[in-house]
Amino acid sequence: MSSRKTLLDILSQRYPDFSRKELSAMVMCGEVMVNGETLRFPRIVIPEDSIISLKIKDYVSRGGVKLEFALKKWNIGVAGKVFIDVGASTGGFTHCLLKHGAENVHAVDVGYNLIDYSLRQDSRVLLHERINIMDVKELFPEPQAAVVDLSFRSITGAASHILNLVSEKWLIALIKPQFEWQDPDKRFRGVIKDKGDLLRVMKNVVDSLWEEKAFVTKTLPSPIKGRKGNVEFLFLIQDSEDKCREEILERLKFAVKTL
Numbered sequence: 001m002s003s004r005k006t007l008l009d010i011l012s013q014r015y016p017d018f019s020r021k022e023l024s025a026m027v028m029c030g031e032v033m034v035n036g037e038t039l040r041f042p043r044i045v046i047p048e049d050s051i052i053s054l055k056i057k058d059y060v061s062r063g064g065v066k067l068e069f070a071l072k073k074w075n076i077g078v079a080g081k082v083f084i085d086v087g088a089s090t091g092g093f094t095h096c097l098l099k100h101g102a103e104n105v106h107a108v109d110v111g112y113n114l115i116d117y118s119l120r121q122d123s124r125v126l127l128h129e130r131i132n133i134m135d136v137k138e139l140f141p142e143p144q145a146a147v148v149d150l151s152f153r154s155i156t157g158a159a160s161h162i163l164n165l166v167s168e169k170w171l172i173a174l175i176k177p178q179f180e181w182q183d184p185d186k187r188f189r190g191v192i193k194d195k196g197d198l199l200r201v202m203k204n205v206v207d208s209l210w211e212e213k214a215f216v217t218k219t220l221p222s223p224i225k226g227r228k229g230n231v232e233f234l235f236l237i238q239d240s241e242d243k244c245r246e247e248i249l250e251r252l253k254f255a256v257k258t259l
Contacts, residue, residue, distance in 0.1 A: 004045050157208075
């Protein structure tokens with residue numbers, strides 16, 4: 001028998017892009033369906049394995065908005081391609097790729113039952129749940145490229161492995177500074193507010209990626225901050241260097257300065 005939790009607690013687990021206040025408001029506004037029924041009480045207790053979907057205008061999570069921003073800014077077409085979505089979670093990136101014409105998406109996540117029900121039912125989505133991307137050796141159909149949104153670990157050490165899984169050797173990664181923080185001399189409470197600290201974290205990420213032959217070729221700040229207020233960045237990462245590291249770092253410096 002499935003364990004039971006409040007609807008709000010389950011939503012917070014499955015949709016980490018939204019704050020509890022935002023999720024509570026969505027429930028009370030009738031924007032949450034549980035097992036096909038609209039529920040309006042955030043504290044109602046339901047089975048933890050309930051089928052939940054959100055009535056969100058564009059994407060199942062804000063991740064879709066972030067990825068779409070990068071695709072448009074960098075003029076990247078995804079139609080007809082097969083992708084890996086690493087750290088798929090609710091499926092915002094997957095949803096965005098499908099809406100822009102991707103043929104298939106391998107949705108990979110160490111979690112289980114996180115992806116939105118509408119995507120779970122979509123035959124174009126190939127689910128790989130309870131799977132660590134570092135354990136994946138190959139996928140079929142073969143993916144051309146990847147999108148990455150990792151939580152609770154750094155992109156460094158994973159990027160080169162992911163590039164080896166895709167035929168076109170490029171990926172778009174959402175870089176969350178709170179998971180890249182490496183300064184043991186400073187007390188860290190999960191949000192990086194100082195621009196100097198933010199720039200140092202981003203520089204360390206670029207340098208570390210360069211060392212593993214995963215080259216950052218484009219960067220831009222995400223149009224939406226993380227749930228707790230962190231400024232996030234989108235990186236285009238490839239296996240070949242078409243811009244010097246100093247140019248990328250200067251662009252990051254300018255972007256952070258003008259936040």
